[in-house]
Amino acid sequence: xxxxxxxxxxxxxxxxxxxxxxxxxxxxxxxxxxxxxxxxxxxxxxxxxxxxxxxxxxxxxxxxxxxxxxxxxxxxxxxxxxxxxxxxxxxxxxxxxxxxxxxxxxxxxxxxxxxxxxxxxxxxxxxxxxxxxxxxxxxxxxxxxxxxxxxxxxxxxxxxxxxxxxxxxxxxxxxxxxxxxxxxxxxx
Amino acid sequence: xxxxxxxxxxxxxxxxxxxxxxxxxxxxxxxxxxxxxxxxxxxxxxxxxxxxxxxxxxxxxxxxxxxxxxxxxxxxxxxxxxxxxxxxxxxxxxxxxxxxxxxxxxxxxxxxxxxxxxxxxxxxxxxxxxxxxxxxxxxxxxxxxxxxxxxxxxxxxxxxxxxxxxxxxxxxxxxxxxxxxxxxxxxxxxxxxxxxxxxxxxxxxxxxxxxxxxxxxxxxxxxxxxxxxxxxxxxxxxxxxxxxxxxxxxxxxxxxxxxxxxxxxxxxxxxxxxxxxxxxxxxxxxxxxxxxxxxxxxxxxxxx
Numbered sequence: 001x002x003x004x005x006x007x008x009x010x011x012x013x014x015x016x017x018x019x020x021x022x023x024x025x026x027x028x029x030x031x032x033x034x035x036x037x038x039x040x041x042x043x044x045x046x047x048x049x050x051x052x053x054x055x056x057x058x059x060x061x062x063x064x065x066x067x068x069x070x071x072x073x074x075x076x077x078x079x080x081x082x083x084x085x086x087x088x089x090x091x092x093x094x095x096x097x098x099x100x101x102x103x104x105x106x107x108x109x110x111x112x113x114x115x116x117x118x119x120x121x122x123x124x125x126x127x128x129x130x131x132x133x134x135x136x137x138x139x140x141x142x143x144x145x146x147x148x149x150x151x152x153x154x155x156x157x158x159x160x161x162x163x164x165x166x167x168x169x170x171x172x173x174x175x176x177x178x179x180x181x182x183x184x185x186x187x188x
Numbered sequence: 189x190x191x192x193x194x195x196x197x198x199x200x201x202x203x204x205x206x207x208x209x210x211x212x213x214x215x216x217x218x219x220x221x222x223x224x225x226x227x228x229x230x231x232x233x234x235x236x237x238x239x240x241x242x243x244x245x246x247x248x249x250x251x252x253x254x255x256x257x258x259x260x261x262x263x264x265x266x267x268x269x270x271x272x273x274x275x276x277x278x279x280x281x282x283x284x285x286x287x288x289x290x291x292x293x294x295x296x297x298x299x300x301x302x303x304x305x306x307x308x309x310x311x312x313x314x315x316x317x318x319x320x321x322x323x324x325x326x327x328x329x330x331x332x333x334x335x336x337x338x339x340x341x342x343x344x345x346x347x348x349x350x351x352x353x354x355x356x357x358x359x360x361x362x363x364x365x366x367x368x369x370x371x372x373x374x375x376x377x378x379x380x381x382x383x384x385x386x387x388x389x390x391x392x393x394x395x396x397x398x399x400x401x402x403x404x405x406x407x408x409x410x411x412x413x414x415x416x417x418x419x420x421x422x423x424x425x426x427x428x429x430x431x432x433x434x435x436x437x438x439x440x441x442x443x444x445x446x447x448x449x450x451x452x453x454x455x456x457x458x459x460x461x462x463x464x465x466x467x468x469x470x471x472x473x474x475x476x477x478x479x480x481x482x483x484x485x486x487x488x489x490x491x492x
Contacts, residue, residue, distance in 0.1 A: 044248050047241075049320030052456070058323075079209040083217070091237035092245075095324045097230050098220030105217065109210040142326075148225045150326040151372050151393040157325050 020123045020172045027179040034178060035076055038065050039085065047092055056156050059164030062089060063107060063137055067130060068168075068175055070111035071118055082108035099144045107137045123169035131165030238360040245319060245331075245363070312465040314338050316346075319363055321456070328371035328394060330354075332461055335362045343423055345464045351429035351452035352376060352417060353461055364463075368455050369398060369430070378415040378430050383408035386418050389431060389449055397434055400447040405438040407445060415449060425464060429453075 021027055042065035050058055062085060069077040086101030093100070110133055111118075118129050138161050142153055204212075223229045314334050322329030334340050336359050344356045346366045354374065358365040367374055374391035378400070385408050387400045403409065413433040419426025431449035438445045 044244060046323070047245055047248050047320065049249055049252065049318075055321060055323065079206055079213055083213040086217075088237070088241070091234060092241055093322065093324050095327075096221060097224035097234070098217040101220065102214060102217035105210055105213040109206050112206045144221060145326045148221070153325050154395050 020169060021176055021180065027176065028181055030073055030076070030179055032076075035069055035073065038175060039069070039077075042066070043085070043088060043092070046089065056159055057163050059160050059167055060134070060138070061164075063104065063134060064130075064164050064167060064171060065175070066104060067107060067111050067133060068171060070108045071115040072175075074112050074115060077108070078112065079105050079108045096145065096148060099141050102144065103137045103140045106140055107133060110136065123172055126172070127165045127168040130168045131162060134161035134164045137161070234358075235360060238363075242360075242362055249319065312339075314340060314463040314465070316340075316364075316461050316463050318459050318461060322365070325394060328354075328368040328374075328391065328456070329357075330366050330368065330456075331363050332366055332463070333363055334463060335360045335364045337361055339465075340364050340463055345424045345428070347428055347462050347464060348453045348458040348460065350454060350458075351431070352424060353453045353455055353458065355423065356463060366461070369451050369453075370394070370396075370455055374398075376424060376430055377418045377420045379418040380409050380433075381414040381416050383413075385409055386420070387447075389415065397448040397450055398431065400433075400449065401444065403445045403447055405440070405442065405445045409433060409436060409445070409447060411436055414452075 039062065042062040045061035048058075066077065066082055066085060070082065082104040083101050086099075086104035087097070089100040089104070090097050114129065114133070118126050121129070135158060138157065142157065146152060203209075220230070316332035316334040316338075319331045319333050322331065332346075340356055340359050342356055342359050342364075346353045346356060352369060354366045354368040354371070356364050357367040369376060369389070369391055370393070371391045372393040376389045377386070378389050379386045385403070387403050387407075389398050389400055391398045400409075400415075411433055415430045415433065417424040417426055417428045417430055429452050431451045434448045434450040436445060436447050
């Protein structure tokens with residue numbers, strides 16, 4: 001537990017628990033089972049039986065969780081895993097085979113490329129960059145479909161990506177939770 | 189890492205570079221996309237994967253179902269009592285009509301027999317519940333909880349209490365995919381109830397109203413007309429309500445009138461659906477001497 005060290009001098013208060021870790025804060029190593037579990041929860045959230053306005057607002061949860069892990073743990077989750085999850089999404093959505101797979105693979109690559117830059121910013125500015133990545137991902141899906149003969153989607157198509165970006169800071173806090181050291185430095 | 193010129197120690201090796209992986213998986217995706225859209229080779233894989241994913245779909249639904257169950261369980265006794273009383277009065281009000289119905293039906297059957305018209309649809313039907321809406325924003329689909337196990341076949345018509353909803357397009361073991369009327373180029377043969385004009389209604393995609401194509405500008409159709417299935421395709425039984433004409437534009441410069449329709453059924457809102465079995469086997473195709481002659485004639489003319 002020597003690796004777990006809180007940068008702030010005092011113990012972990014409730015206020016710091018509800019904000020994302022600062023860049024200088026050192027987190028505990030992620031538990032290997034936690035990543036697949038969160039990805040699975042993301043997949044399940046994507047399969048929620050929604051309709052109407054909620055469906056328009058619904059972000060691509062799986063893409064969001066995937067992006068988080070690609071940025072935080074590039075050694076565990078990369079292009080290959082993203083591609084496999086994309087295939088699962090294609091089946092779940094009964095869409096054209098390979099469209100999500102392609103989009104997620106590109107998303108994972110972009111995350112790996114930009115991760116050092118994204119991590120330097122505070123959460124809300126990270127969200128802006130995530131919005132661009134998610135929009136690019138959904139634009140790729142749209143491109144594939146339109147080339148395949150589908151009609152152009154309506155403008156509401158981009159809303160999902162934007163709500164996804166808005167969810168980025170809370171998601172960061174949530175997914176970092178198990179990695180935040182809970183003991184005060186006095187215990188070491 | 190670029191400034192390190194010596195070979196990194198073996199524990200820094202992480203396989204092929206991300207770009208190489210992206211190129212590899214990107215190419216596979218493109219191949220899959222091509223194979224799926226062009227040749228539809230991958231239906232079997234889709235079936236297997238759908239079976240694997242089915243427990244997940246059910247698990248996701250459970251909380252919502254449990255909430256609904258709890259909600260109905262705790263709905264107050266008084267509300268139920270008042271509902272009951274209301275339904276009783278309704279039943280009483282409908283009693284004369286209901287008692288007269290068997291007589292009417294007999295009379296109807298006799299008249300139909302006299303005029304040798306085929307009976308309206310009375311085939312087997314399967315009640316189904318919508319599991320979830322298709323999340324693909326480019327198509328209009330819903331998934332229902334009855335599949336191959338319940339005898340659902342691709343191509344069957346799906347209705348709700350108000351009218352036609354769509355058609356079964358893919359059947360999995362425990363669920364099936366229903367393409368809605370509003371999906372792009374989903375076609376339903378219809379006729380106008382008031383005038384009997386026949387046409388085909390085509391879906392126009394998400395957020396746009398379906399339209400009747402190829403109707404001449406002087407066709408007997410007006411705003412508010414009800415459209416019924418004509419039964420000409422053998423998929424939809426005749427006489428099911430489909431849509432109401434929302435607008436008719438007749439421009440003198442155009443060859444065809446522009447007619448948009450509003451579906452009657454709760455196409456994207458109803459939760460309970462009925463999958464109709466195939467009413468009757470389609471009659472065999474008639475021989476087509478006239479059509480076979482036509483091209484020959486044309487060719488002859490061109491030669492001569």
